[in-house]
Amino acid sequence: MLLDIIQVLLFGLTIGAIYALVAVGLNLIFGVMNVLNVAHGDIAMLGAYLTYWFLVLFNVNPLISLLLIIAIFIPLGAAIYILLIRKIIHISSSVEEIIFSSLIIFFGLSIFIESSALLAWKADFRSIIYFEGMINLGGILLSEKTFIALLVALIGVFSFEVFLTRTYIGKAIRAISQNRVAAILMGIPVDRINTLSFGIGISLAGVGGVLLALIYPIYPALGVTWTMRGLTVCILGGLGSFTGALTGAFVMGIVESFGSYFIGTAWRDVISYLMLLLVLVLKPSGMFGKGV
Amino acid sequence: MKSSIYSWILALGCIVLLVAIIPFSSGYIQTFIFNTLMFLIFAASWNIFSGYSGYVSLGHVTFFGVGAYVAAFLITKAGLAPPISIIIGGLAASALAASIGGVVLRLRGAYFSIATFGLNEVFKTIAVNMQKAEGTLGIVVPPIPSRALSCYIALIIALITVLTTFFMERSRIGYALISIRADEKVAEGLGINTFKYKLIAYAIGSFFPGLLGGLFAWHAAYIDPHSVFTPFYSFYSMIFSIFGGVGTVLGPVIGTTILSIFQELLWARLSYLYLLIYGAAVAVIILYMPKGLLGAVKYVSSTLLSKKVR
Amino acid sequence: MILEVKDAIKKFGGILALNKMSISMDSAEILGLVGPNGAGKTTLINCISGYYKLDSGVIRFMNRSITNLPAHVISRLGIARTYQIPRPNPDITVLDNVMIGALFSQDQRNIRDAYVVAEGLVKLVGLSTKRESLAKNLTLVEKKFLDLARALSTNPKLLMIDELIAGLNPVEAEQAINLIKKIRYDYDLAIIFIEHVMSAVMRLSDRVIVMHEGKKIAEGAPTDIIRDEKVVEVYLGRGYTHA
Numbered sequence: 001m002l003l004d005i006i007q008v009l010l011f012g013l014t015i016g017a018i019y020a021l022v023a024v025g026l027n028l029i030f031g032v033m034n035v036l037n038v039a040h041g042d043i044a045m046l047g048a049y050l051t052y053w054f055l056v057l058f059n060v061n062p063l064i065s066l067l068l069i070i071a072i073f074i075p076l077g078a079a080i081y082i083l084l085i086r087k088i089i090h091i092s093s094s095v096e097e098i099i100f101s102s103l104i105i106f107f108g109l110s111i112f113i114e115s116s117a118l119l120a121w122k123a124d125f126r127s128i129i130y131f132e133g134m135i136n137l138g139g140i141l142l143s144e145k146t147f148i149a150l151l152v153a154l155i156g157v158f159s160f161e162v163f164l165t166r167t168y169i170g171k172a173i174r175a176i177s178q179n180r181v182a183a184i185l186m187g188i189p190v191d192r193i194n195t196l197s198f199g200i201g202i203s204l205a206g207v208g209g210v211l212l213a214l215i216y217p218i219y220p221a222l223g224v225t226w227t228m229r230g231l232t233v234c235i236l237g238g239l240g241s242f243t244g245a246l247t248g249a250f251v252m253g254i255v256e257s258f259g260s261y262f263i264g265t266a267w268r269d270v271i272s273y274l275m276l277l278l279v280l281v282l283k284p285s286g287m288f289g290k291g292v
Numbered sequence: 293m294k295s296s297i298y299s300w301i302l303a304l305g306c307i308v309l310l311v312a313i314i315p316f317s318s319g320y321i322q323t324f325i326f327n328t329l330m331f332l333i334f335a336a337s338w339n340i341f342s343g344y345s346g347y348v349s350l351g352h353v354t355f356f357g358v359g360a361y362v363a364a365f366l367i368t369k370a371g372l373a374p375p376i377s378i379i380i381g382g383l384a385a386s387a388l389a390a391s392i393g394g395v396v397l398r399l400r401g402a403y404f405s406i407a408t409f410g411l412n413e414v415f416k417t418i419a420v421n422m423q424k425a426e427g428t429l430g431i432v433v434p435p436i437p438s439r440a441l442s443c444y445i446a447l448i449i450a451l452i453t454v455l456t457t458f459f460m461e462r463s464r465i466g467y468a469l470i471s472i473r474a475d476e477k478v479a480e481g482l483g484i485n486t487f488k489y490k491l492i493a494y495a496i497g498s499f500f501p502g503l504l505g506g507l508f509a510w511h512a513a514y515i516d517p518h519s520v521f522t523p524f525y526s527f528y529s530m531i532f533s534i535f536g537g538v539g540t541v542l543g544p545v546i547g548t549t550i551l552s553i554f555q556e557l558l559w560a561r562l563s564y565l566y567l568l569i570y571g572a573a574v575a576v577i578i579l580y581m582p583k584g585l586l587g588a589v590k591y592v593s594s595t596l597l598s599k600k601v602r
Numbered sequence: 603m604i605l606e607v608k609d610a611i612k613k614f615g616g617i618l619a620l621n622k623m624s625i626s627m628d629s630a631e632i633l634g635l636v637g638p639n640g641a642g643k644t645t646l647i648n649c650i651s652g653y654y655k656l657d658s659g660v661i662r663f664m665n666r667s668i669t670n671l672p673a674h675v676i677s678r679l680g681i682a683r684t685y686q687i688p689r690p691n692p693d694i695t696v697l698d699n700v701m702i703g704a705l706f707s708q709d710q711r712n713i714r715d716a717y718v719v720a721e722g723l724v725k726l727v728g729l730s731t732k733r734e735s736l737a738k739n740l741t742l743v744e745k746k747f748l749d750l751a752r753a754l755s756t757n758p759k760l761l762m763i764d765e766l767i768a769g770l771n772p773v774e775a776e777q778a779i780n781l782i783k784k785i786r787y788d789y790d791l792a793i794i795f796i797e798h799v800m801s802a803v804m805r806l807s808d809r810v811i812v813m814h815e816g817k818k819i820a821e822g823a824p825t826d827i828i829r830d831e832k833v834v835e836v837y838l839g840r841g842y843t844h845a
Contacts, residue, residue, distance in 0.1 A: 036402055038350065038409060087579045096346070099402050101582075103348045104530060105575045107409075111527045112571025115564035224523060228410040235406065266424070269417045273410050277395055280407065284399050462713075467702050474691035481651055483677035483706035483756055 006140050008261045009254065014146050016253025017153030018211045020246050022226065023233040024160060025204030027245040030234070031177035032197045034095050035085055035102040039110035040205050041227030045220065046113055047073070047206030048213035052126050062130050062210060066152070069206040077199030080109075085198065086191070110223060117220040125217040149211040156207055157246065164242065173197055177240060205230075225269065232276040238286030247287060299542075310447060315440045322439045326511070328552040329446035331532055333504045335544035336453040338529035340460060341497035343538035345490060346473035347401045351408035353525035354415050355385035355498040359505030360520040361419060364431040367510070374436070378506030385502025386495045393494040398487055416521035423517060430516030433509050442511040449507065453500045458541045460496070465489055470539070501529075524567060531574050537586030546585055603628055603665055604792045605650070605760060610659035612645055612816075619645040621816035622659070627760075632786055632793045634807030634824065636800075638836060641813040643796045644686060647762045651683045652676040663760065678708045682758035686765045686796075688745035692738035696729055696748055697721070699737050703755030716755075723751040727781065743774055747781075754785065761785070763795040767802045775802065782806055800828075812836070 026040045037043075047069045054060040054068065084105055092098040133144040164170035172193050176183040184190055212218070212226070233252050237244025252272065259271050279286060314325060334352065342349045363381035366372040372380075396407040423429060436442050460466050468489035471479035480486055509515045536547020555566055581588055605627040612620040619642045627633055635643050648654045650661055652673035661669045668676050682703075690699045701720035704711055711719065724733050727747040732740065737748060746766055753761060763782070767775050779802055786793055797803050803810060803824060810827045812820040820830045827833055 036406070038405075084575055084579070091579065091582070096401065100346055100348060101578050103350070103402070103405050104534065105578050107348075107350055107527065107530065108571045108574030110571075111524065111567050114523075115567035115571065118564045119568070221523075224409075225413060228406075228413060231406045231409070235403070239402075266421050267417070269410075270414050273414045276407065276410065280399060280403055281395055284403060464705060464713075467705055467713075470694065471691060471702055474693070475689050477653060477673070478685070478689050480673035481653060481677055481683065482703045482752070483674050483708070484702075485672075485674045 003140055004261075007142070008257050010140070010142060010150070011146060012254035012257030013250065014150040014153065014215070014253070015257060016250035017150055017157060018208050019229060019233050019253050020157045020249035021153055021160075021204050021211070022208035022230045023237070023245040023249045024157070024242065025201035025208070026230045027234050027237075027240065027242060028173065028197055028204070029201040031240045031242075032173055033085060033089065033194050034098050035088070035106070036099060036231075037106050037201070038103060038227055038231075039106045039113060039223075040201075040230050041225065042110045042113040042117075042223030043073070043202055044205040044209030044212065044226050044230075045117065045218065045223035047209030048218045048222075049117060049121060049126070050206075051210045051213055052121075052128055052218065055128060055130065062128060062214060063148075063152070066207055066210045069210060070203045073203035073206040074196075074199035077202035078195045080202070081195045081198040084109075085194070110227070114220050114223050117223070121220070123219055123221070125219050127217045128213050131214065145214045149214050152207075153211055156204070160204070161242075169193065169196065174242075228269075228276075229272060232272055232279075235276060235284075235286055236279050238288040241286070241288035244286055244288035307447070307451070311444075314443045314447075319439060322443055324552075324556055326439065326443050326446055328548065329443065329450045330504060330508070331528055331552055332450045332545060332548040333446070333453050333500050334525060334529040335532035335536075335548050336450070336457055337497050337500035339497075339533040339538055339540075339544045340453075340457050340500075341469075341490075341493045342530075343533055343540075343543070344461070344466065344469035344473065345493060347397075347490065347494075348405045348530075349408045349494075349497075349526075350405050350530075351411040351526055352498075352501060352529045353520075353522060354408075354412045355389060356501040356505040356508070356525060357412070357415055357419065357517075357520040358388055359385045359502030360509045360515050361431070361505075362502075363506030364433050364509040364515055367433050368431060374434075374506070374510045378503055378510065381506035381509075382499045382502035385505070386499045389498035390491060390495045393491045397490045397494065412521055412523055412526065416517050419517035419521060430514055430519075431509070433513050433515070435513035436510045439511075442507065445507055446504070449500060449503050454541060454545060456496065456500075457544075460493070461541060465493055469493055473539070527567070527570070531570050531577075533584075534574065534577055535584055537584030540584075540586050543584055543586045550585070604630070604663070605794075606660075606662040607646070607650065608660045608662075610646070610649060610661065611657045612642075612649055612654060613657050619816055620649065620656075620659075623813070623816060623818060625811055625818065627792050627794070630786070630790050630792045631808040632782070632795065632806050634803040634810040635794055635796045635813065636798070636803055636810060636827075637813035637819075640815075642816040643813055644764055645816075646813070647683055647764055647794070647796065650676075650762065651681055674706075677706075677756055677758075680708060680757070680759035681762070682753040682756045682760070683762035684746070684749040684753050684764050684766065688742070688749040690737040690740075690745060690748050690752065693736060695734050695736055696740070697724055697733040699748060700724055700751045700755045703752045704757075707756040709757055719755060720751075723754050726754075726784075727751045728777065743770055746770075747778075750781075754789070758791065760792045760794070763793065763797075765796055765798065767797055767799040775799065778802075779805060804828075 022044055026037055029035055029037050050069060051062050051065040054065045055062060088098055088101045092101060131144040131148055135142045135144055135147050164174060172188045175188055176190055176193060180190065233248040234245055236252065237248025256268060256272065260268060314322065338349060338352045359381035362384040363377040366377035366380060367374055392407065392411060396404045468484045471482065471484055472486050472490065476486055505520060532548040532551055533544045535551060536545065537543030607623060607625045610620045610623045623642065623646060637643055649656050652671060655670050660667060663679060663681060668679065697720050700723050701716045704716035704719040705713060724730055727750055729744060729747055732744060740748060767778055770778055785791060807824050810822065810824050811818055812827060812833050814836045819832045819836060820827055
């Protein structure tokens with residue numbers, strides 16, 4: 001029984017770490033430019049499918065794909081920022097308008113990505129067959145996939161934390177999230193940081209998608225599910241707070257893992273949605289957040 | 293834009309025309325009319341709340357699915373006549389909207405949108421689990437006697453939706469919603485109980501897709517979770533409304549009519565291709581033509597008008 | 603007793619905007635509220651109108667507590683305010699803007715009556731010629747008067763005006779001052795008005811309260827206030843207090 005619990009806990013931590021990657025990216029985008037990226041999960045899904053494609057077509061190791069995806073998604077994110085978000089910010093006269101317009105536009109983007117995926121890959125489930133071993137950690141059996149996903153996710157989260165606290169760009173990002181006007185006055189090149197931030201946020205989602213694809217079978221509709229997970233985590237932890245996104249992600253991962261173990265996976269989505277509603281009723285600003 | 297008597301005559305003419313040709317049209321035309329009316333109900337009902345208040349509902353299709361399932365259950369399990377089942381389905385959808393709204397409409401708009409975004413997935417999951425418990429993939433419903441009847445009922449629902457928008461726009465609810473859209477806190481300062489009006493409008497707007505769901509179940513004779521909880525319908529609701537012009541009575545009507553014909557004419561067999569185009573198009577519309585077609589027309593005509601005055 | 607604020611405290615993060623602020627109004631007077639920028643004047647109005655909630659303290663209006671009541675209830679009870687930067691609904695006409703305030707006021711008017719009231723108020727503030735113009739096409743000054751008309755349309759007993767005169771040229775300022783006088787007498791309103799233009803404060807106020815760093819530092823007749831040592835120090839610095 002104890003071994004089971006530890007296994008479930010480890011799995012929960014893995015999922016939590018992956019959610020942390022996705023959520024932190026979402027949070028980053030919202031904190032820096034007030035855009036709620038409802039296509040975030042779809043972008044993760046894109047990362048997942050690309051990994052699958054690279055594996056099936058060119059036999060590329062998913063971990064290499066991961067690096068490729070980062071390399072693709074950062075400029076892709078920058079492009080989306082320049083084409084769409086900059087214009088939204090330009091034509092909006094208030095934060096509410098930015099949120100309104102970006103919600104609709106990114107919903108459109110979500111639909112765009114999902115229909116592209118359906119056209120390209122159809123609606124069937126795809127699985128990534130790689131890392132098919134098992135690891136024995138003193139009696140606890142962990143699949144190789146989960147172990148690698150956990151490691152990569154933790155490395156990713158840790159590096160991002162370091163990036164945020166130790167580098168100039170990271171500090172600039174935090175400054176902008178706290179007070180955009182002050183940041184501008186301090187000479188921070190907000191537009192350039194925005195562009196970079198969106199690219200980073202997107203690639204975090206992409207990486208999250210790659211890791212999730214290692215563990216779960218994927219299909220296009222997962223995009224929406226992952227977006228909701230990411231949003232729930234962010235709201236749970238508090239929109240705008242990085243610590244919050246992290247904490248929320250691990251809470252979510254562990255709750256989900258234990259929930260699946262005891263109740264089964266069928267009600268997973270419902271449970272996480274109820275968690276969202278609960279947070280909105282009790283403390284909408286989440287655990288650490290400054291709220292919308 | 294206060295409509296002149298001419299637009300009323302035009303509208304009446306179109307309706308009479310439709311009523312007349314439906315029973316004599318081929319199956320293909322009837323299906324086209326039904327689909328168009330479906331889109332119209334989706335768009336116009338989404339517009340009632342989201343178009344006027346500025347609160348973006350991203351899960352509009354949820355009410356369609358809930359209405360479909362409630363009606364299907366009532367028809368197959370309780371033996372109720374379809375028309376009654378459909379109406380109860382609509383009421384169930386409204387009740388759901390009121391419950392969710394009761395929780396989420398007290399908060400800022402972004403939270404509302406997020407909550408509606410996930411709502412559809414939740415009910416899809418519930419439906420899937422229900423089907424699993426029943427051991428079936430979907431629900432088979434005794435079909436509607438004729439496609440023409442589907443069209444007529446759809447036409448009636450569409451008319452009621454548009455008329456509701458018309459009367460709501462001119463009522464306290466309408467004025468409250470546009471004030472909320474402009475600046476919610478200022479609206480509160482003017483004595484508007486924003487929560488109450490948002491809730492009422494949201495519940496009203498959800499009734500019509502609920503009705504439509506029940507009608508769809510009767511028309512298609514078979515529903516399953518994936519066909520009625522399709523996020524793409526939420527998106528259609530939004531884009532057809534936005535294209536024609538949100539916050540207006542005729543915007544959704546015009547937007548739906550044009551885009552539905554456009555889709556039919558192009559006739560790509562892959563519906564996903566439309567969605568690709570629409571997904572990209574919505575960005576263009578919001579960024580360059582945020583008031584939609586009606587807004588563009590108004591802008592053009594007012595600029596022309598000001599030139600005439602000289 | 604019309605209004606009583608006792609020991610109001612309002613914090614924004616680390617900033618103490620209202621530091622045990624108290625005021626009271628017992629009659630339909632014009633109360634001038636002055637003080638350097640950042641003194642907390644607008645915050646006080648925001649708290650009274652329910653736009654913000656107090657962290658602690660009590661607000662009573664017409665002998666009932668309104669602390670922490672929702673803003674729309676407070677509006678229905680008879681408190682109205684204008685905004686430092688006017689915020690009408692830009693996409694509808696002047697008349698519609700004013701009419702909305704009337705529609706949801708304490709009288710619960712129907713639409714036709716609300717328009718009648720709106721017509722009257724639009725005429726009162728001098729915007730009759732612009733009644734069908736969209737609010738976004740107005741000049742800043744016109745928007746300020748629109749804001750005022752809209753505040754009046756809710757049929758208030760207490761009107762709080764946030765910097766109406768600042769930014770007006772002398773002719774407009776004169777019109778505004780006369781308008782406020784007229785409103786006060788025609789509607790028997792209590793008025794709190796925040797203003798930086800001292801001449802307007804002197805002419806209009808029955809009483810003046812001076813705020814600084816969230817506290818009241820002086821209170822009294824206009825002529826006494828300008829001589830008050832603390833007030834002079836706060837505006838001009840210690841070197842001038844011997845004037």
